[in-house]
Amino acid sequence: MATIERQESAIQTVQLRDIPLDIEHAIVQDDPREWSNARKYVVVVIICAAAVIAGLGGSLYNPAISEVEADLHASGEQISLTVSLFVLIQGGFPVFWSAISEIQGRKVVYLVSISVCTLGCIVAALSKTINVLIGMRCLQAVGASAVVSIGAATLADLYEPEQRGTMMGIYLCAPLLGPSLGPIIGGILTQSFGWRATFWFLAIFTGLCIIPFVFFRDTFRCERSLTYQAALRKPRKEPARPESPDDEPAEVKSQCSSVETKVNVDLEAHVPKLDEPSTRTEVKLSLKDVNPIRPMIAVLRCPNNVVIIIASALFFAFEYSLLYTASLTLANVYEYDALKIGLTLLSFGFGALLGSVVGGRYSDYILVQMRGRHGANSSPEMRLQSTLYPMPFVPAFVMAYGWVCQEHVHVSAICVILFLSGFLDVTIYSSTLAYIVDANAGRSSSAVSTNSCFRGLSGFVAAEIAVPLQNCLGDGGLYSLWGGMMVIAELLIVLVWWKGRVWRERANA
Template sequence: MAGRVPSETDEHTATSTPAHTSAPRISSPPGNSLRQSTGIDDEDIEASAAKGGQPASKPTASTANEKPDIEHTVVADDPRSWSSARKWTQLAMLSFGALIPTMAANVFFPAIDQIKSDLNASDAQISLSISLYILAQGSFPLVWAPTSEIIGRKPCFLLAMLIFSVCVGVAGAVRSIKAVIALRVLGAAGSAAMLSISAGSIADMYEPHERGVKVGIYYSAPLLGPALAPVIGGALTEAGGWQATFYAMAGLGGASCLSFFFFRETFRVERSLAWQTAKQRALAKAEGSRQAQANRDIKVSRHRRKSRPISLVGIEADLSHGIPAPQFKPTLADVNPWSNFKHVLNQPHNVLSLIYNGLAFGSQYSLSYTAARTFAAAPYSYGPLLVGVVLLALGVGGIFGSVLGGKLSDLRLRRKGIELGHKAPAEERIKSSFLAMMLCPLAFIMYAWTVHQHVEIAAPVVSLVLIGFSTFWPYSTSLSYIVDSNVGGASGAVSCNSFFRGLTAFVASEVAGPLQDAVGDGALYTGWAVLITFGQVLITVVAFKATSWREDKLSAWAWLKFRGLRKRIARSR
């Protein structure tokens, strides 16, 4: 059966069963490793092991005593067995690819006045170009993630960066703000792959106890992008006008696209829950059609041979032998974003984690936008370049928090595993970030009232560093948790995370300006401190309750009476 983890019994069967009775070979996505794979229940790897060959990968210390899962299915050319240098190179490619689209979101901020003048654009149109870019970048991972689970990661990375580079480059040449907005949205839709399925590639290459640091390092890039963008954008605008910011992003995107020609495919169909589900669905449909055809042929044979009665068993055997066995070759028709989205949201630990991550990310976009306005206005009155330098404090704090948070979550997971004598539950990651959670609302309140009272610049800068540090430490551990707790479906879960954070960032960036004008920075960011605290309560519940939820999925929503409500609604219909 597809989706079943190979066992010792299977290995014995693989060597003792004749070749003509083996399961039909299944076509796989293109790629160096994918051509060698046929599905979870393919017997080639097992047979070679039984004959004395070496398996493609060996269980690690963290998995040796664990119940086998789809993530540790034996595969050919296991990415987790690659050299450290190879994996670091791949991680660098992924990080560089994630840096560029996040820079492009606001790299043109210092050139806004030029764009308004040259393209006769209004403030509303400029704001729309920012918020729609964020929304597209958050929504399209829902398409990219299931696509990558069917055709592989590498083709998606290549296509994504090609779309981004072309669209951003053309946007620099047009002379209409509507065309600029449309091209930015298309470019964001393409680049969204880098912010979702990259986490899937990291999960492909690293064991759970190694992922925290690697996810933290990877996520430093999209944190650094928005922080560096105003500084780089200011320099480019002074050197070549607003068009230079678009051309620079297109050039960097093209360089990233070229680098992915040397990217080694990490996707393995045996370890993909989405691929195996699509395979089971397609083969079940094909088997049904095959059986129906056999039944029709038997009826025809009965009708034609009434005058010459023969064994019906023989007829059935001959007919079934002549009908080709069903095969599965994945296509884009097998991509179902809604199915993946629904699967992730059916699990309460995912829902609560996504709400927290969305609030954390939305607060950062609101802060970046309003802080640029605050420090450009009196009494600070900074120019574009200096505003960018001040906002760099937010990114620097975020990078330190992301990397440190990942390191500490890995350490806690490893120590807890030693203490328990088996693999620690993924929820232990979240518990490593409680200290940062306590600091985060206080940092927001500090920023809120230091800028509201126009305190000397040192205090707001320190508060920005603390906000970045205390926000992205828990965010990094939460992202690693989402990857670990969705075994075989990391890309899909991260794509849902991208959607939630993109949606909240879209709303936050749209309302940030009006709210700042209406209530000021003090009340606005005190409000954000309250929202962040609410999100922290949710993620704390996940830390202490989600282990039992994941073990007993049928009662996971019982605490909200969800099942009872659903039954009452069904009865009312």
């Protein structure tokens, strides 16, 4: 009888090992996806508060630029560096934080990065020369850059794909609050206390954000990280202990990756024994392990990632160009001060906030509908169907904004168009960001940080060329050009919706 039971158990084990496991659903102890909703919401609130730093860091400073220039005797080129370098570094540095988070976990990255940002704010507030301020703006950007990409990865740790769009939409509201409220807060602080008050405000805010992360329960699980598993398989100085046949690791493949990973799970029991200590191999952090180039190459090896990231970068470049040139237009043509400019740009911010929530929730609805219809034949690309409906309106409103400004129409028309542009633009972006996470199982942090890198580079270029193009073409010509770029970006998204699954399967073959 005992022999028969052992044979049946062996047969079940073999059958389980033949089942391909998605690395996102590898069995782990204290699975964050099984936490209570209340506990998840607390984590979301904590990372949302921290994500506000990224938006505030750039926009809070803008109203103080003229005072900084006068007080520190800075040239226009030096002031430009305090803005453009912040955008460039904030976009590029997340790939480093991402690589560290995939080895050491999310918590340590949150604590270190926000502390770095706080230090940069304090020294910036005390700076006596423009060179010190430029350096501290770079340090601010390094620290503020981590939360957006790591925060998206944290949501992937917590939620299943059918819920991610909604949560991503809510989460994206946080960094969007910065560009919306930053100019107003910055204008009030600058007029009341001087430009240094903007950095003291940000230093206090970031310092307060550090406190909850001290008690933060890390959502990272090494069994679900391709980067960690790759490091685990590297030859070590000490030979690994021999494993019995029953301990043979199950092979896991990630979507959109040719890297095979091994996850040590008890396939016969199906669930981890929570009362037993973890037996995972400890991996010591090394520069080679945190090399950001390797995971970035792995992400960019998939054509669907390259195409969707380019589309995302174009949308971000448009947003940055719009907010930057709108400030100049409202100041020079409509003769608005910093506070009035901030209040006018709130219309774009409110539209973006609404688009983030609606777009994320609607993309989840579409994904659930498509999975119910197609079952096991479903794919992450189905989420992108939600972007097809707002697409025809985006180029129209982009061009409308340019010509309304060109003809000096009443500011109420500008506010309406800014609101609709923000709503439509971020409705599409929230769906594409959720897709990037879904299509890169086991590499969500690396994928989002790669996306952030391209967005930062595009924002840097947009900031550098926006004013020359505005002076040369006028607002009408500039945003007619951007309308054409939006059509290209939308066609790229449609291309991923149509061919993305085939590209992923080829990359994974």
